[in-house]
Amino acid sequence: xxxxxxAATAQSxxxxxxxxxxxxxxxxxxxxxxxxxxxxxxxxxxxxDHIAGRWLAGALEQACDSWPQVLRHxxxxxxxxxxxxxxxxxxxxxxxxxxxxxxxxxxxxDDGQPNSHDxxxxxxxxxxxxxxxxxxxxxxxxxxxxxxTPQDAAHRLRDLDDAAVGxxxxxxxxxxxxxxxxxxxxxxxxxxxxxxxESIRLSDELDGNxxxxxxxxxxxxxxxxxxxxxxxxxxxxxxxxxxxxxxxxTSIGLASGLxxxxxxxxxxxxxxxxxxxxxxxxxxxxxxVPSNGLLSVQRSxxxxxxxxxxxLDDEWQHRIIRAWHASAIxxxxxxxxxxxxxx
Numbered sequence: 190x191x192x193x194x195x196a197a198t199a200q201s202x203x204x205x206x207x208x209x210x211x212x213x214x215x216x217x218x219x220x221x222x223x224x225x226x227x228x229x230x231x232x233x234x235x236x237x238d239h240i241a242g243r244w245l246a247g248a249l250e251q252a253c254d255s256w257p258q259v260l261r262h263x264x265x266x267x268x269x270x271x272x273x274x275x276x277x278x279x280x281x282x283x284x285x286x287x288x289x290x291x292x293x294x295x296x297x298x299d300d301g302q303p304n305s306h307d308x309x310x311x312x313x314x315x316x317x318x319x320x321x322x323x324x325x326x327x328x329x330x331x332x333x334x335x336x337x338t339p340q341d342a343a344h345r346l347r348d349l350d351d352a353a354v355g356x357x358x359x360x361x362x363x364x365x366x367x368x369x370x371x372x373x374x375x376x377x378x379x380x381x382x383x384x385x386x387e388s389i390r391l392s393d394e395l396d397g398n399x400x401x402x403x404x405x406x407x408x409x410x411x412x413x414x415x416x417x418x419x420x421x422x423x424x425x426x427x428x429x430x431x432x433x434x435x436x437x438x439t440s441i442g443l444a445s446g447l448x449x450x451x452x453x454x455x456x457x458x459x460x461x462x463x464x465x466x467x468x469x470x471x472x473x474x475x476x477x478v479p480s481n482g483l484l485s486v487q488r489s490x491x492x493x494x495x496x497x498x499x500x501l502d503d504e505w506q507h508r509i510i511r512a513w514h515a516s517a518i519x520x521x522x523x524x525x526x527x528x529x530x531x532x
Contacts, residue, residue: 192518195221195532196509199230201497202439205469208271210297210437219505220441220472220495223252224528226488229412229442230509238508240391242516243415245509249521250416251445253528257417259451259486264433266479267293267330267459269467270316272300278312282319289466290482292327293357293459294320298349299336306345313352328357328459335364335387343375350381357458358382358406366396369403384408384432389423397426406457408434411445415520420449434461439468440477440489447477451486470496 199221206214211233218231228251232241250256268285270278278296285291294316298309313329320327331349333342342362350356359381363369366388373383385400386408400407407429413436414420424431433450435443443462450460462484465476472491477484497505518526 191532192510192513192529195529196506198222199502199506199509200495201501201505202472202495203497203501204439204471204495206467207469208273208277208467210271210467216437216439216468217501217505218439218442219497219502219509220439220491221248221252223249225251225253225255226444227441227490228252229439229445230505230512231436231438231442232413232508232512238511238515240413240516241508241512242518242520243419244412245512245517246419246520246525247412247414247416247445249517249525249529250418251412253525254416254522256448257421257452259448260454261451261456262486263483264447264450264462264486265293265459265482266291266463266484267295267328267461269461269463270294270296271467272297273312275311275315279315279319282316283323285466286320286323286325286327289463289479291459291463291479292320292325292482293330294327295330295332295360295461297334298331299333301336306348309345310348310352313349317352317354329353330357330360330384332360332386333362335361337362339363339368339371339375342372346376346381347379350379356381358384360384360408361386361388366399366403373403382406386410386434389427390414395423395426397428400427401429404429407431408461409449409453410434410436411449412436412438412442417445417449417452418522419520421453424453424455430455430457432457432460435464437467438464439472440465441472441491443477443484444488447484447486
């Protein structure tokens with residue numbers, strides 16, 4: 190068989206989210222089944238075919254290969270709070286704690302609008318207040334997605350750290366390693382931990398030494414890096430404590446992240462694999478959502494409508510083919526390549 194025939198088996202999905210996330214209300218992607226189980230391919234629209242090839246390599250590993258032996262079978266999970274107003278934020282934190290047992294809260298910040306910093310400070314403060322009222326001495330993390338200059342980050346992080354009564358860490362406050370080094374100097378007296386995501390995930394030439402000089406924690410995502418084994422290799426090269434995060438995955442895609450979190454040696458703490466809670470509808474009637482703040486390492490299969498269309502199927506099938514030829518063919522193991530060629 191061939192990648193074209195494999196792609197022809199892929200089914201697209203268009204799933205509504207509970208709240209706007211990454212500037213979208215609907216999560217698009219595709220799933221397909223291989224000898225090892227169901228896999229998810231869902232790179233975001235703005236990503237090139239070359240970058241999408243990493244996501245396809247991860248999906249093909251999920252469908253056609255085995256994962257490493259796990260070191261832990263249950264993974265602590267942090268709540269993920271989009272940019273909401275104060276009342277919505279309080280409700281989301283209360284639900285995360287009381288219904289799902291999560292005590293580490295990660296907030297997206299900076300919506301790019303005027304006065305966003307003041308609103309972010311108020312949101313972080315309300316999270317700490319809500320946790321206190323619930324009797325929880327939880328951790329608060331914030332994610333900037335590389336939007337700030339070092340100077341802006343230094344000013345804003347001090348305010349946000351005060352509002353949190355101590356941030357657990359700040360994720361990717363600046364976009365480049367050079368800017369992160371500048372920020373490190375500017376906040377050297379503040380003892381704020383810096384985590385890197387895009388500096389790892391979107392890098393073509395990973396420099397572990399440089400990352401260790403500017404960061405305390407590595408955010409590593411399985412599917413966007415090329416799968417569990419590729420992510421474990423990255424974690425070893427970076428040499429920092431790891432938080433495994435998702436990429437707005439359905440319950441099918443989350444299985445890859447859970448396998449990584451189960452097998453990575455230096456796990457820092459709660460992982461960002463609670464994305465099932467962001468979906469108004471998942472691909473399965475029993476979505477992977479935390480219980481007592483934990484998720485088990487496991488796989489899922491679809492059993493609900495995916496809301497794809499013939500045109501959407503065609504679009505995603507063509508994207509699989511392009512991603513394969515752009516980079517995935519060179520990233521997968523020989524056994525996965527053979528499985529694709531003899532599908």
